[in-house]
Every structure is written in structure tokens, then in C-alpha cells.
Amino acid sequence: MIWCRFQAGETISYGIVEDETVIEVSGIPWEEHARTGKTHNLSDVKLLVPxxxxxxxxAGVNYRDHVLKMAALLNREPSFPPRADIGYRANNALIAxxxxxxxxxxxxxxxQYEGELVAVFGKKCRNVSPSEALDYVFGWTIGNDISERVWQRNDRTLWRAKNADTFKPMGPWIVTGLAPDQLRTTVRVNGRVTEDFDTGNMIFDAPTFISEVSKYNTIEAGDIMWLGTDGIPENIKxxxxxxxxxxxxxxxxxxVVREE
Amino acid sequence: MIWCRFQAGETISYGIVEDETVIEVSGIPWEEHARTGKTHNLSDVKLLVPxxxxxxxxAGVNYRDHVLKMAALLNREPSFPPRADIGYRANNALIAxxxxxxxxxxxxxxxQYEGELVAVFGKKCRNVSPSEALDYVFGWTIGNDISERVWQRNDRTLWRAKNADTFKPMGPWIVTGLAPDQLRTTVRVNGRVTEDFDTGNMIFDAPTFISEVSKYNTIEAGDIMWLGTDGIPENIKxxxxxxxxxxxxxxxxxxVVREE
Incomplete structure (x- = not known):
């Protein structure tokens, strides 16, 4: 099932996408909700951050190939993260x-772009095993972890390198019922394929990250977890x-535009 | 004026605190709101995270003395932040x-504890000068940036060192109309004073941090900014x-309790 969050006129709502139609729903997909009986053409609505x-x-660094290729490029020994230590991004940067x-x-x-699989949680989650972890995920969406590498190298934190306004595109919608380790990510810049990788190549898979985080942190319904990227991203302009x-x-x- | 967020029975609401009374308000303090006519005894309500x-x-590191003393504690060279690079904490950790x-x-x-002044924003803010910055702050509250120093030294991120559940006490309420550089912070453990410092001793003051962040990030009404701590925190148990x-x-x- 495909769930979107959208604006049509003055109305902001969740909706179910079926072919080219959005079926308007009251409430939140992972809480109480009901079909309103209204529908819209998909092409007539503005999709919002889901x-x-x-x-x-x-997750930050989370694909084996990414670590190897970046190390080769920088003429360094590859350094794999020893544990699934989660990081954070900031809501101000989200765009649809x-x-x-x-x-x-x-x-x-x-x-640079970084194409990432994103877990959207549907249930509160604390202290769950890897085998239970996916029960708490409502569905999956796509993130683009835009990064300014000079600021990333030189600032004390990732605040503007990764969290400047508009640096976190997410969408177009949330899809339920997927196996997160059996998907293929493809990045294109101006139609040319620049990255192409399997989500099965993560160093720590989604169940591991969710289980590890949940040992100390209560994950809430509506929280999101971006799961890292593979390859060597190129510059965008x-x-x-x-x-x-x-x-x-x-x-x-x-x-993409550059501010003048 | 003192604004609290509270629960009384099933009702969760904002309120104005006057002496020992909470005047219930509908709406959000920094948006449309109105006094409901209901009042409660302050001692009868449960204060919530504001x-x-x-x-x-x-802000993380933001007092000179803290840098010197923490460097000694962590067995590192003192490193003063050259710029007001903001950091982040996570909502799961907030308690009231x-x-x-x-x-x-x-x-x-x-x-360890870290006593911090906290700015609560009341207006959307982008690209403001230091001299305008405080116009966007609705009021001020108190934060305690609980930190597990071994995890802080060894993990790749601050996720459990600073963002484990319950590690971010904030409150008791929001007070408007204060000069943030003219306050005195005092920390007590079991009634004994362990830290005592002026908020005027920040490396980068609140207007500087707000102005710097707003160059790249839109700060929203309801966002918060913790402004760092001074001194050398002691262990708590x-x-x-x-x-x-x-x-x-x-x-x-x-x-404080330790989980068994």
C-alpha cells in the first residue's frame, strides 16, 4: 500500500495512492484513520514530506563498498564502523x-547527493530484538542526504554540512510491506545513472540498527531512520x-539551484 | 510571565503560573491562545516538558572554564570552538x-549533569542579525544535559552518551522577558552546591548562536536551543x-535511579 501526505487547496491530509488517484484519509496512517470518501487526481495534489x-x-556510514571506495579514493585504510551507533539529522532541512x-x-x-532507504516507524519501540524490529516499521520511503563536504570536514558538527535548509529531500511517499534488504537504489543526475546498489549490502541492516537504538532510546511512531548510502557520490550544481x-x-x- | 505545560486529570494544556495558581490557557503561548477561565493549584497539576x-x-561546548576542565578530565588538549557550530539532541530523551x-x-x-540555559523560540527565524535575534525568543527554561562520559569518548556519535531515554530533563516552565546574559546558574546534588556560574560567561552568547544558525537553518516557533554549561560536572548515581x-x-x- 502507498501512503502519501498531500495538500489539495487548503487541505493537508494523508492519502492512499492507487494508480493515478489519491484517496483522502482522515487521521494518521499508523494511528486511527478512515477513508473520507474524497479522491483527487495524483497530478492535482502537492505531495508533502510524508x-x-x-x-x-x-545511520551515516553504513555500506561496505562506500567505505572501501572512499578509502581507495583518499588513499587511506578503510575504517568500518565497529557498532551501529546512530546519528541524527534535523527537521528544518526536510523538503518534499x-x-x-x-x-x-x-x-x-x-x-553531493546520498540516496538512502528510510524506515518510518508505526509503533512505539523499546528494547526489541532484531527479529522483532521490523514489526515496528510502518513502511519505507526515500531520502537524499545532501552534504557539503568542506563544511563536513571542517565544522565541529554537521549542522550546515548536512542540515542546511532543503538539504534533506524525503518522499515521494511511504510504501508498506517491503523487505528492506531486497531493494535496489539507483541515483540519477540529469537522467544519467551515477549510483546503483542493493540495500542488502548494508554493514548493519535495518533490524540491527532498530534493535540497537531501542536498547537505550524509545523510538516513537512517526520517527524516521535513514539507513546510509553506497558508492562515491558526485558533486551536484x-x-x-x-x-x-x-x-x-x-x-x-x-x-537544484544555487542561491545568488 | 511564567508559562507551563501541564496535565490535570485527562487535560493537557498550557497555563500561566501566578504565585501558586495555574491559569489554564487554550492554544499555544506563542500562537493564538486565550484564558479558559479555569484555574488549578500549582501543586495539583503535573508539569510536563514545556x-x-x-x-x-x-550548543554543546560553550563556556571557557568548561573547555579547560573537561579537557583535563577527558585527558585531551583543550580545544575552544572557533565558530558557533550548533549541535543537536533528541526528543526521546526529554523528561519533565x-x-x-x-x-x-x-x-x-x-x-554527569550539565546545567544549561535554554531558549524557546516563538517566531520563525531566518537570517537574523545578533541585534535582532532575541526578538524571536519567546522565553527561557532550564535543561540538564545528562552525559555518560565513557560512551561520549568511545562511540562514533552522541546517541546513547547524551540521548538515552530520560537524559534530557527540561523545565520546570518557560519564563519570558529575561536578559539571557544576566542570569546565575547553580547546580546542586542532594542539596550541595556543585556548580555556580554566570550565563554571561558563554563563549558565544545566545544572540550570536541564533544569528549564526539562522544563516543556514530556519528556526521554527517551538524549537529550542540549549546553550551549554560551565564548570566540571560531578558524577551522579x-x-x-x-x-x-x-x-x-x-x-x-x-x-536519579540506576536501572537494575
Whole structure:
């Protein structure tokens, strides 16, 4: 099932996407909800960020190939994370399907995409085993972890390197019933494929991350967890269009501008 | 004016605190709101975390003395932040006045308080100068940035070192109309004063942090910014009671237990 959050006129609502139709729903998909009887053409609604989480988890480094290729590129020994220590991103940076990634005017040219699978939680979760972990996931969406690498290397924190406004495109919607280790992620810049990898190649898979986090942190319904990227991302610039496709979810597409 | 968020019976609401009375208000203090005509005895209500932010900013290192003393404690060279790079904390860790700080059973003994002044924003804020910055702050509250130092030193991120459940007491309420650089912070463990410092000793003051963050990030109404601590925090243990008092705001008091 495909769940979107959308705006039609003044109404902001969740909806179920079936073919080219959005069936309007009152309430929250992972709480009480009901079909309202209203429908919209998918092409007539504005898709919104599927959920604004209370806590925005992000795995950071989480694919073996990414570590190896980055190490080779930098002529360093590869360093694999020894544990599933989760990181965070910030809600101010979230934008929806089709919205514009704005590169700040003083950003360096090393601004890069990172295509990521995203878990959206549907139930409160504390101290769960890996084998139970996926029971707490409502569904899956796509994230693009835009990163300014000079700030990432030099600042004390990731605040503007990864959390500047518009640096976290997420969407287009949430899809339920998927096996998170059996999907294919493809990134395209201006239609050219730049990355193509299996979500099964994560260093720590979704159940491991969820189980580890839940040992100390209560994950709430509506929280999200981004699960890292593979490959060696390329720079993007004003005028580009970036697409992150994950099989059985869809395509997250965002144009890029540079602030003047 | 003192604004609290509270529960009385089944009702969760904001209220205005006057002496020992809470005047119930409908709506949000920094949006449309109105007095409902209902009042409660302050001692009859349960105070809640004053706000659950969309983005939880935290300055981290922001007092000169703290840098020097923590460097000694962590056996590192002191490193003063060259810029006001903001950090983050996570909402799962928030607890209210009087709620219990729970030290996880596998935590080391180096679990410490950090008493902090907290800005609560009342208006959306982007690209503001330091001289305008305080116009966007609705009021001020108190935070206690509980930290497990072994995890802080060894993990890749601060996730459990600073964001384990219950590690972010905040409250007891929000006070408007204060000058953030003219307050006195006092920390007590079991009634004994362990820290005592002026908020005027910050490396980067509140207007500077707000202005810097707002260059790249839109700060939303209801967001919070914790502004760092001074001194050399001591360990706390099960059975302790920690109080963070900030002059003209109040006392944030939380008991501590160790999970068995």
C-alpha cells in the first residue's frame, strides 16, 4: 500500500495512492484513520514530506563498498564502523518531492547527493530484538542526504554540512510491506545513472540498527531512520535534477539551484 | 510571565503560573491562545516538558572554564570552538520537572549533569542579525544535559552518551522577558552546591548562536536551543537528586535511579 501526505487547496491530509488517484484519509496512517470518501487526481495534489518526525535518526556510514571506495579514493585504510551507533539529522532541512534543493551562496562546489532507504516507524519501540524490529516499521520511503563536504570536514558538527535548509529531500511517499534488504537504489543526475546498489549490502541492516537504538532510546511512531548510502557520490550544481529511485517505492526527484 | 505545560486529570494544556495558581490557557503561548477561565493549584497539576521541539538545538561546548576542565578530565588538549557550530539532541530523551533520570544498567559510573540555559523560540527565524535575534525568543527554561562520559569518548556519535531515554530533563516552565546574559546558574546534588556560574560567561552568547544558525537553518516557533554549561560536572548515581537553578526562572529538580 502507498501512503502519501498531500495538500489539495487548503487541505493537508494523508492519502492512499492507487494508480493515478489519491484517496483522502482522515487521521494518521499508523494511528486511527478512515477513508473520507474524497479522491483527487495524483497530478492535482502537492505531495508533502510524508512525516515530520519527533526524532530524525540517520545511520551515516553504513555500506561496505562506500567505505572501501572512499578509502581507495583518499588513499587511506578503510575504517568500518565497529557498532551501529546512530546519528541524527534535523527537521528544518526536510523538503518534499519536487521541491528545490538550494545550495547556499557561500557553499563550496563539493555538494553531493546520498540516496538512502528510510524506515518510518508505526509503533512505539523499546528494547526489541532484531527479529522483532521490523514489526515496528510502518513502511519505507526515500531520502537524499545532501552534504557539503568542506563544511563536513571542517565544522565541529554537521549542522550546515548536512542540515542546511532543503538539504534533506524525503518522499515521494511511504510504501508498506517491503523487505528492506531486497531493494535496489539507483541515483540519477540529469537522467544519467551515477549510483546503483542493493540495500542488502548494508554493514548493519535495518533490524540491527532498530534493535540497537531501542536498547537505550524509545523510538516513537512517526520517527524516521535513514539507513546510509553506497558508492562515491558526485558533486551536484545549480540547474541539475537529482533522482533517487528505490525499487518498489518510487522516485524522489528534486531540482537544484544555487542561491545568488 | 511564567508559562507551563501541564496535565490535570485527562487535560493537557498550557497555563500561566501566578504565585501558586495555574491559569489554564487554550492554544499555544506563542500562537493564538486565550484564558479558559479555569484555574488549578500549582501543586495539583503535573508539569510536563514545556515544549516538544521540531528541532532540538544544543550548543554543546560553550563556556571557557568548561573547555579547560573537561579537557583535563577527558585527558585531551583543550580545544575552544572557533565558530558557533550548533549541535543537536533528541526528543526521546526529554523528561519533565520531577521525572526520574534513569541510568541504563550497563552505563559506566561517569554519568554527569550539565546545567544549561535554554531558549524557546516563538517566531520563525531566518537570517537574523545578533541585534535582532532575541526578538524571536519567546522565553527561557532550564535543561540538564545528562552525559555518560565513557560512551561520549568511545562511540562514533552522541546517541546513547547524551540521548538515552530520560537524559534530557527540561523545565520546570518557560519564563519570558529575561536578559539571557544576566542570569546565575547553580547546580546542586542532594542539596550541595556543585556548580555556580554566570550565563554571561558563554563563549558565544545566545544572540550570536541564533544569528549564526539562522544563516543556514530556519528556526521554527517551538524549537529550542540549549546553550551549554560551565564548570566540571560531578558524577551522579542512583538515589541522588539533581537540581539546576537559574535565577529568575526556577529550579529543575530530578531524582536519579540506576536501572537494575
Amino acid at each position: 512525516v515530520i518526525p519527533e526524532t530524525f535518526y540517520c 518531492q519536487g521541491e528545490t534543493i538550494v545550495i547556499p551562496k557561500d557553499a563550496h562546489d563539493e555538494v 545549480g540547474g541539475d535534477v537529482v533522482e533517487v529511485e528505490i525499487s518498489n517505492i518510487g522516485i524522489l526527484r528534486n531540482p | 515544549v516538544i521541539p521540531e528541532t532540538f538545538y544544543c 520537572q520531577g521525572e526520574t533520570i534513569v541510568i541504563p544498567k550497563d552505563a559506566h559510573d561517569e554519568v 542512583g538515589g541522588d537528586v539533581v537540581e539546576v537553578e537559574i535565577s529568575n526562572i526556577g529550579i529543575l529538580r530530578n531524582p
